[in-house]
Amino acid sequence: MAKLLTGKEVSADIAERLAPRIKRLAAAGVVPCLAIVRMGERPDDMSYERTATKRAAALGIEVRSFCLSADAPQAALEAVIDTVNADDAIHGCLMFRPLPPHIDERAVCDRLAPAKDIDGIGSASLAGVFADTGEGFPPATAQACLETLDFYGIPVAGKRVVVLGRSLVIGRPVAMMLLARHATVTLAHSRTEDAAAHTREADIVVCATGQPRAFGPAFFAPGQTVLDVGINFDEAGELCGDVDFDAVEPVLGSEGAITPVPRGLGGVTTSVTMAHVVQVAERTLEGGR
Numbered sequence: 684m685a686k687l688l689t690g691k692e693v694s695a696d697i698a699e700r701l702a703p704r705i706k707r708l709a710a711a712g713v714v715p716c717l718a719i720v721r722m723g724e725r726p727d728d729m730s731y732e733r734t735a736t737k738r739a740a741a742l743g744i745e746v747r748s749f750c751l752s753a754d755a756p757q758a759a760l761e762a763v764i765d766t767v768n769a770d771d772a773i774h775g776c777l778m779f780r781p782l783p784p785h786i787d788e789r790a791v792c793d794r795l796a797p798a799k800d801i802d803g804i805g806s807a808s809l810a811g812v813f814a815d816t817g818e819g820f821p822p823a824t825a826q827a828c829l830e831t832l833d834f835y836g837i838p839v840a841g842k843r844v845v846v847l848g849r850s851l852v853i854g855r856p857v858a859m860m861l862l863a864r865h866a867t868v869t870l871a872h873s874r875t876e877d878a879a880a881h882t883r884e885a886d887i888v889v890c891a892t893g894q895p896r897a898f899g900p901a902f903f904a905p906g907q908t909v910l911d912v913g914i915n916f917d918e919a920g921e922l923c924g925d926v927d928f929d930a931v932e933p934v935l936g937s938e939g940a941i942t943p944v945p946r947g948l949g950g951v952t953t954s955v956t957m958a959h960v961v962q963v964a965e966r967t968l969e970g971g972r
């Protein structure tokens with residue numbers, strides 16, 4: 684049996700470190716507040732929103748949800764972003780992606796005030812991740828991968844990592860973060876020839892393509908660590924990852940490790956998001972704004 688890298692323990696560790704900070708903010712009259720912006724009702728967005736709302740309530744963080752229909756015009760979404768930007772009581776904004784196809788996603792992402800960009804969607808935040816300047820926040824899911832590796836004591840420096848998927852939401856930023864931690868990183872994608880030949884040679888494989896159970900045993904080898912970022916819903920409506928867990932887990936062997944879906948990186952992502960909101964809220968104390 685491969686080691687199960689469950690998210691609960693990682694989240695508990697993050698929550699434990701957040702609790703005294705949230706208390707200190709409360710004493711100063713500041714309640715950290717997260718705005719959630721959603722268009723339509725994509726099941727992966729709804730799953731995140733459920734987890735985030737529960738987690739925020741448990742921690743003493745306020746959530747304000749702004750929901751638009753899937754066919755709302757660009758101007759309506761921009762008006763929501765402007766409201767979020769203008770409201771000093773809102774510290775961070777989580778806008779679910781992908782947005783519907785009629786929306787100019789880059790324009791909307793860049794409209795969000797960089798100081799409130801707790802999920803690293805704006806160009807300024809992404810520049811910080813790519814240049815490794817420490818400016819802005821990385822996407823929470825990318826950071827969740829590193830938090831999980833660190834929590835379970837899995838070394839990154841000098842290791843071979845293959846990231847499957849090159850999206851700006853996760854593939855590219857997580858590759859850059861792993862590179863900053865001195866991993867040897869390969870980015871593989873839909874046009875990669877024989878991706879399995881690459882992944883089988885890796886120490887760590889990050890699966891982030893958003894294809895339900897797309898990666899079977901042929902992609903993996905004994906002793907590997909597999910991080911499954913996928914939050915997919917199969918034909919039966921069941922939540923599953925990008926990895927065919929039941930077929931792959933035995934291949935990894937007792938020296939291997941894998942994140943389950945659900946109960947894996949999703950919960951850690953949520954905790955990282957909360958930590959980012961608290962960090963922004965703390966600036967109101969320091970800055971004396």
Ligand SMILES: Nc1nc(=O)c2c([nH]1)NC[C@@H]1CN(c3ccc(C(=O)N[C@@H](CCC(=O)O)C(=O)O)cc3)C=[N+]21
Pocket residue numbers: 727728729730731733734777778779780781802804823824852914922944945946947948949950951952953
């Ligand atoms: N800008 C942006 N950043 C994202 O990180 C992002 C996004 N857009 N769009 C939607 C997807 C989806 N996503 C999830 C995160 C956690 C859970 C999660 O915690 N799920 C629970 C299950 C909760 C349930 O469904 O009951 C679990 O995996 O254990 C789910 C989904 C982040 N995404």
